[in-house]
Amino acid sequence: MSVSSTMKDSSTMNDSSIMNDSSTMSVRVRYAPSPTGLQHIGGIRTALFNYFFARAQGGKFILRIEDTDQERTTDESLEDLFAALEWLGIDWDEGPRRGGSYGPYIQSERVELHRKYAEQLVADGKAYRCYCTPERLDALRKEQERTRSKEKGYDRHCRNLSKAERDELEQSGQPSVIRLKVPEEGKTAFDDILMGTITRKNRDINPDPVLLKSDGFPTYHLANVIDDHLMGITHIMRAQEWIPSGPLHILLYEAFGWTPPLYCHLPMVMGKDGQKLSKRHGSTAVRDFRRDGYLPEALINYVSLLGWSYDDKTEFFTREELENVFSLEKINKAPGVFDYKKLEWFNGNYIRMKKPEALKELLIPYLIEDGALAQPPTAGQDALLDSLMPLVQERLKKLSDISEMTRFLFTDIPVPESADLIPKKSDAVKTIELLNTAAALLDAKWDEGIDVLEEAFRETSEELGIGLGALLMPVRAAATGSRISPPLFESLRLLGKERTLERIQLAAEKLQQEVQ
Ligand code: GLU
Ligand code: ZN
Numbered sequence: 001m002s003v004s005s006t007m008k009d010s011s012t013m014n015d016s017s018i019m020n021d022s023s024t025m026s027v028r029v030r031y032a033p034s035p036t037g038l039q040h041i042g043g044i045r046t047a048l049f050n051y052f053f054a055r056a057q058g059g060k061f062i063l064r065i066e067d068t069d070q071e072r073t074t075d076e077s078l079e080d081l082f083a084a085l086e087w088l089g090i091d092w093d094e095g096p097r098r099g100g101s102y103g104p105y106i107q108s109e110r111v112e113l114h115r116k117y118a119e120q121l122v123a124d125g126k127a128y129r130c131y132c133t134p135e136r137l138d139a140l141r142k143e144q145e146r147t148r149s150k151e152k153g154y155d156r157h158c159r160n161l162s163k164a165e166r167d168e169l170e171q172s173g174q175p176s177v178i179r180l181k182v183p184e185e186g187k188t189a190f191d192d193i194l195m196g197t198i199t200r201k202n203r204d205i206n207p208d209p210v211l212l213k214s215d216g217f218p219t220y221h222l223a224n225v226i227d228d229h230l231m232g233i234t235h236i237m238r239a240q241e242w243i244p245s246g247p248l249h250i251l252l253y254e255a256f257g258w259t260p261p262l263y264c265h266l267p268m269v270m271g272k273d274g275q276k277l278s279k280r281h282g283s284t285a286v287r288d289f290r291r292d293g294y295l296p297e298a299l300i301n302y303v304s305l306l307g308w309s310y311d312d313k314t315e316f317f318t319r320e321e322l323e324n325v326f327s328l329e330k331i332n333k334a335p336g337v338f339d340y341k342k343l344e345w346f347n348g349n350y351i352r353m354k355k356p357e358a359l360k361e362l363l364i365p366y367l368i369e370d371g372a373l374a375q376p377p378t379a380g381q382d383a384l385l386d387s388l389m390p391l392v393q394e395r396l397k398k399l400s401d402i403s404e405m406t407r408f409l410f411t412d413i414p415v416p417e418s419a420d421l422i423p424k425k426s427d428a429v430k431t432i433e434l435l436n437t438a439a440a441l442l443d444a445k446w447d448e449g450i451d452v453l454e455e456a457f458r459e460t461s462e463e464l465g466i467g468l469g470a471l472l473m474p475v476r477a478a479a480t481g482s483r484i485s486p487p488l489f490e491s492l493r494l495l496g497k498e499r500t501l502e503r504i505q506l507a508a509e510k511l512q513q514e515v516q
Pocket of ligand 1: 032034237238239242
């Protein structure tokens with residue numbers, strides 16, 4: 001890597017010299033999202049790795065908002081980003097809403113600075129103004145396509161303008177952009193902690209990319225490099241899709257005479273089909289996981305294992321543990337596969353670790369939203385919730401499961417469709433008999449307790465020569481309208497004798513109407 005380490009930074013802002021020796025330097029890492037959409041689970045993985053690395057190293061975690069693409073940036077995405085980080089409990093040491101001595105941390109508030117640095121590169125002969133019109137660039141691209149030219153991208157037309165030509169264009173008021181002079185010969189390389197040395201021929205790098213747009217806004221490359229340098233970033237951990245930008249960034253550091261940070265591009269996050277994780281696979285927005293009732297601790301735990309592992313066996317990590325044990329050495333090269341089932345499994349485990357009272361508080365909003373509970377819940381509903389906790393805690397995979405699981409206790413439910421009442425290989429007439437038998441048993445033995453009831457149902461099913469499941473199935477459907485209710489007899493007990501028998505009767509009547 002040929003990087004000059006002379007600092008020739010004329011900025012009046014904070015600057016820091018960076019040592020490329022991670023044993024002595026104090027770590028400063030950043031998460032630098034562009035708020036152009038909802039916070040994606042892959043972005044959160046990047047944020048978490050940076051955050052844990054900073055904590056484990058006793059360094060600083062910085063949040064920087066890369067919003068120079070003003071057309072795609074939205075306030076909603078910015079709010080969504082803050083909400084996601086807050087919900088997960090990832091706090092930053094420096095950044096928007098918190099401040100710090102390297103601010104501002106929102107790139108659009110730094111454009112004057114970016115502009116100044118771009119001008120400096122022009123003055124130093126490392127970059128140049130390009131006056132080409134969009135029409136010319138468009139015609140150039142079409143011509144390249146038509147002739148299937150090996151030359152792709154900008155033809156460096158303005159790189160070789162004479163001083164007189166430049167002056168004339170400048171005076172005519174022709175808008176211009178600033179482009180980097182990418183060397184036409186040679187190679188550019190950088191070391192990646194995970195991937196090793198990555199080398200690219202300069203002639204394969206985008207010929208003379210735009211650094212400053214005609215509206216005076218920096219492009220991602222310019223703003224990203226300047227801000228990482230000025231903010232004293234020591235390690236860049238970001239998604240692997242940024243590897244192709246690496247050589248260009250190195251050229252920029254060279255052009256400025258700055259030492260680049262260390263790089264560690266993170267393994268891809270994929271769906272089970274080996275494709276980059278996307279909406280096709282399921283939810284990808286943190287907001288959706290939150291709404292569905294994933295716990296932040298489960299999400300943090302699971303996402304931290306996407307491309308990182310402590311050893312071959314340990315699966316459960318609290319955030320505090322990760323803040324201690326996270327290390328770059330344990331990041332895997334292989335892509336992380338996002339397994340929704342596994343996340344659900346983690347979530348179920350974390351739900352079971354909750355204190356019942358805390359779980360109840362988490363579940364109430366789902367039931368209110370669903371219309372099952374009053375807001376706030378009545379005393380009776382609250383007491384019912386308390387008795388429910390031991391029954392549901394074992395069974396919930398997501399908080400949102402509570403609605404389907406327990407709605408029948410809080411509201412009237414429609415009489416199920418007959419298809420949902422009739423056991424496999426049975427019919428309406430037989431099911432009516434089963435319902436009547438069950439109702440009689442419940443009526444007779446209700447006060448003798450769950451064990452006695454269960455035993456009575458078992459005996460009866462044997463007498464009838466059917467499985468216990470076939471006898472219970474229509475009862476469950478009639479009384480709860482749900483396939484995932486808590487254990488049946490407990491559910492019925494909470495529902496109460498009267499409502500139970502009434503629902504069974506309604507179901508039997510509905511089937512009766514179909515038989516006639
Ligand atoms: N703003 C870029 C993004 O949205 C940051 C990439 C980087 O970390 O350098 O991913
Ligand atoms: Zn040009």
